Structure formats: C-alpha cells, structure tokens
Amino acid sequence: MTELASRLAEGRDDGPSLRTYLAGVAADERLDLREPTPLDHVPTALVLELERRGRSPIVNVDRPEGFEVPVVSNLFASRERIAGMVGAPPGGFNDRWNQAVANPEVPVVVDRGPVHDHILRGRDLDAGTLPISRHFMADAGRYIGSGILFCRDPDTGVGNLSYQRLQLKGPDRFGASLHSRGHIWEHLQRAEARGRNLEVAVVIGVHPAINLAAAAKVSMDVDELHIAGALLGQPVEVVRCRTIDVQVPAHAEYVLEGELLADVREDEGPYGEYTGYSTSRSTRNVFVVKAITHRDRPIFHDIIPGYSAEHLLLGRAAKEAHVFLRLKEMVPGLRAINYPKSGTHFHAYMSIEKSAEGQARNAMLLLLGLDPYVKLAVTVDNDIDVFDEQQVLWALATRFQADTDMFMVPEALCNPLDPSSRDGKSAKLALDATAPLDSEDVRAVVPDDAVEQARQILSEVTS
Numbered sequence: 153m154t155e156l157a158s159r160l161a162e163g164r165d166d167g168p169s170l171r172t173y174l175a176g177v178a179a180d181e182r183l184d185l186r187e188p189t190p191l192d193h194v195p196t197a198l199v200l201e202l203e204r205r206g207r208s209p210i211v212n213v214d215r216p217e218g219f220e221v222p223v224v225s226n227l228f229a230s231r232e233r234i235a236g237m238v239g240a241p242p243g244g245f246n247d248r249w250n251q252a253v254a255n256p257e258v259p260v261v262v263d264r265g266p267v268h269d270h271i272l273r274g275r276d277l278d279a280g281t282l283p284i285s286r287h288f289m290a291d292a293g294r295y296i297g298s299g300i301l302f303c304r305d306p307d308t309g310v311g312n313l314s315y316q317r318l319q320l321k322g323p324d325r326f327g328a329s330l331h332s333r334g335h336i337w338e339h340l341q342r343a344e345a346r347g348r349n350l351e352v353a354v355v356i357g358v359h360p361a362i363n364l365a366a367a368a369k370v371s372m373d374v375d376e377l378h379i380a381g382a383l384l385g386q387p388v389e390v391v392r393c394r395t396i397d398v399q400v401p402a403h404a405e406y407v408l409e410g411e412l413l414a415d416v417r418e419d420e421g422p423y424g425e426y427t428g429y430s431t432s433r434s435t436r437n438v439f440v441v442k443a444i445t446h447r448d449r450p451i452f453h454d455i456i457p458g459y460s461a462e463h464l465l466l467g468r469a470a471k472e473a474h475v476f477l478r479l480k481e482m483v484p485g486l487r488a489i490n491y492p493k494s495g496t497h498f499h500a501y502m503s504i505e506k507s508a509e510g511q512a513r514n515a516m517l518l519l520l521g522l523d524p525y526v527k528l529a530v531t532v533d534n535d536i537d538v539f540d541e542q543q544v545l546w547a548l549a550t551r552f553q554a555d556t557d558m559f560m561v562p563e564a565l566c567n568p569l570d571p572s573s574r575d576g577k578s579a580k581l582a583l584d585a586t587a588p589l590d591s592e593d594v595r596a597v598v599p600d601d602a603v604e605q606a607r608q609i610l611s612e613v614t615s
C-alpha cells in the first residue's frame with residue numbers, strides 16, 4: 153500500500169476534500185512513484201514528459217526524498233478531469249460553472265476541523281520542513297504555487313481567494329508577487345494606507361473545485377469560496393484560523409496563517425511563469441507566517457507551474473466559461489471557444505454558426521475587449537473542432553485570405569508577461585477563417601455510418 157492510499161483511507165468521513173476527491177479517482181488515472189524521488193526538478197520534468205507523450209495522470213510522489221509527506225500534482229492536466237471535479241460531464245464545464253456563479257453557496261462555520269489536528273507556532277514553526285518543490289532551473293528557490301491565499305477586503309470584509317507565487321525564504325518568511333494586481337493587491341494597498349498588514353491564510357490541499365473557484369477572476373464583491381460551494385453542491389465547511397481573522401476550509405491539508413507586510417519590499421524571483429519564460433517581474437511583497445496548521449498525516453498538493461498543461465488549464469477553465477457566456481449573449485451562433493495550449497493564454501479559437509456575414513468580426517471585437525490577454529483570435533465555422541488545432545489551421549489554409557479576412561488593433565492593453573509586449577501594450581490580430589455563406593465548396597468527407605462501421609472494425613482488430 154502506498155503512503156497516499158493509507159492516508160486516503162483516513163479521509164472517508166470528510167465532506168468534500170482533497171482526500172475524498174483522490175479516493176474517487178480511478179486507479180489508472182493516477183501514477184504512484186513508490187521509490188524515493190527528489191522534489192527538486194524531477195516531478196516537474198516527469199509531468200512535462202508525460203505531457204509530451206499525450207498522458208495526463210495525477211502524479212503522486214509517494215516518498216519525496218527528505219520528507220515524509222506524499223506530494224500529489226498534475227490534478228488539472230485534463231479537461232475531462234476538470235469537468236468531473238465539478239460534477240459535469242465531458243464538455244459540460246462551462247454550463248456548470250455559469251450556473252454556480254449565478255447561485256453561490258455561503259459557507260458554514262464549524263467549531264473544529266481536521267485542519268487543526270496539528271498547530272505549529274514559535275520555535276516549532278519551520279516552513280522549510282514542508283515538501284515544497286523546486287521546479288525550473290532559473291527559479292530563485294523552492295516555491296509554493298498551489299497555495300490559495302484567503303484574505304478579506306479591509307473595508308467590506310468580503311472574502312477573496314487567489315493564487316500568488318510564494319518563494320520560501322526562511323522558517324517563517326516567503327517572498328510573494330501579487331503581479332496580476334488582482335483583488336488581494338488592492339486589499340493590501342488599502343491596508344497599507346492605514347499602516348496595517350494584510351492578514352492572509354495560505355491554504356494547500358483542498359477539494360479541486362475550490363482550486364478552480366480560486367482561479368476565477370470575478371467581481372470584487374463576490375467571494376470565490378461561495379462559488380466553490382455551488383460547484384460542490386453544498387456549502388464549504390470553514391473554521392476560524394487560530395492567529396488571524398480569516399476562515400479556511402475545515403478539511404484542508406495545510407494552512408499557513410500569517411500576514412503580507414505593509415511597506416516592506418524585498419527581491420523575489422525569478423520564477424517560471426505560464427508564458428514558458430522565467431520572469432523577475434515582481435511586486436516584491438513579503439509574507440510572514442504566524443502559525444502552520446495541518447491534518448494528521450497530511451498530503452501536500454503541488455501545481456506544476458510554467459507552461460504546463462495543468463497550470464494553463466487551471467488558469468483558464470473559469471475564464472473560458474465566463475468569456476463564452478458573455479460572447480454568447482451578443483453572438484447567439486457561438487458554438488465553442490478554446491484557448492489552445494500552444495498560445496499560452498494569448499490565443500483563442502472560436503467556432504460559430506454564421507447566419508450573416510460580419511458576425512465573426514463582431515465576435516472577435518468583443519473577445520479582444522473582454523479579455524486583454526488575447527492577442528490572436530481565430531474564428532472558424534461550426535464544422536471545425538476548435539479543440540483540434542490541425543482543423544483550425546486547415547480552415548486558415550482553405551477559408552482565409554489575408555487581404556480581406558483580418559484586422560489588427562494596435563497598442564491595446566495586454567498582459568505584460570508577454571515578452572514581446574511593449575509598455576504593457578500589444579497588437580491584437582483577428583483572423584476570420586469562416587467560409588462565405590454562399591460558398592459552394594463541398595468538403596470531401598465520408599458518410600457517418602461508414603465512420604461508425606470503421607470504428608467498429610478497428611475496435612475488433614485492436615481488442
């Protein structure tokens with residue numbers, strides 16, 4: 153029996169948690185590394201190699217060298233698995249997500265939870281003993297990339313969940329970059345204006361529906377944990393932290409309670425980002441830990457960062473659902489949208505059922521305005537599967553002419569992590585690869601019943 157399996161058996165009575173989720177995953181969807189394995193670089197290399205081979209299992213480093221806690225990663229490397237995490241069928245994530253956003257579930261506060269099985273403070277506290285990986289060669293050190301930062305708006309008290317990279321610097325000290333300048337960055341600005349630190353709990357190891365909700369960029373007056381409750385179909389059970397006024401999931405594996413310091417800045421980074429580049433851009437913040445709490449016999453969760461499938465899919469699952477909903481309001485013929493991995497978060501492919509010429513352009517104008525990350529939009533007809541990049545490129549090859557079928561918007565806001573951007577701005581390119589409505593070109597295809605028959609033949613030959 154693996155270390156992980158023996159711990160999963162101890163989570164049977166949990167509400168939704170990392171343990172109950174992992175216990176329900178089919179055995180062939182998990183790769184257990186039973187031999188001692190170094191955490192420096194090897195799990196990252198392994199996940200990237202699996203990806204090159206078209207495989208996306210959850211990876212369990214059962215016995216990390218120098219640590220006694222199993223480390224699971226690669227949870228989010230597959231779209232089908234992500235749909236399953238929120239109880240949706242394959243392809244059903246967007247609907248499920250948008251339904252949850254419209255019907256949030258307020259968490260329930262409980263008196264105690266397993267996350268407080270162990271409480272480490274003072275001289276017992278050493279974050280260096282946590283199985284935190286070193287991922288890429290140029291990284292400044294060991295980094296937590298899977299930690300969800302729970303905090304509260306200093307004025308309204310509304311909760312906020314987000315991911316910020318955390319560089320291990322000492323027993324109770326991390327460097328942090330809040331460089332997406334999201335809600336937590338704004339909260340810290342307002343706390344600093346009053347000369348106060350911002351209380352933050354870093355939560356590691358929760359039901360993956362909470363991870364997905366934490367990756368969403370929703371309005372500042374929405375608590376992402378309420379969306380998580382709706383995704384789970386039941387309110388998240390939370391407990392009060394011991395040293396700060398923040399509530400965290402009662403069944404989390406680990407929580408680092410602490411504060412982002414006001415008016416303290418220190419070097420942080422570089423770190424391998426979603427662009428596939430190592431970046432030193434940082435807001436240079438400092439997080440000081442006051443207490444570490446964890447479950448009995450905990451499990452550590454890592455998210456392989458950089459240009460990995462799981463990092464990119466986690467970052468855009470909620471975004472795709474949101475963008476799809478907004479675009480569909482204005483372009484009813486919209487059928488599907490895909491941010492392909494090859495384009496990191498900068499490229500998007502859409503398919504539409506066109507009923508009038510010009511709709512593809514309207515759809516792309518809307519998309520470029522909705523999502524400042526996008527710098528290349530391609531629209532295709534509904535006979536093209538936008539999740540199959542070969543088909544999208546075939547549509548460009550046969551239904552697109554550069555002199556009439558594209559437009560470009562110069563110097564628009566972009567994500568400055570794009571190394572080719574200038575002063576936070578980039579050019580936006582939109583390609584209409586839909587065929588004209590009056591096109592008489594006939595695709596060379598075979599009939600559906602022949603495809604069915606072919607599949608039948610192959611299943612008999614290969615089984």
Ligand code: MN
Nearest residue numbers: 312313335372
């Ligand atoms: Mn928020």
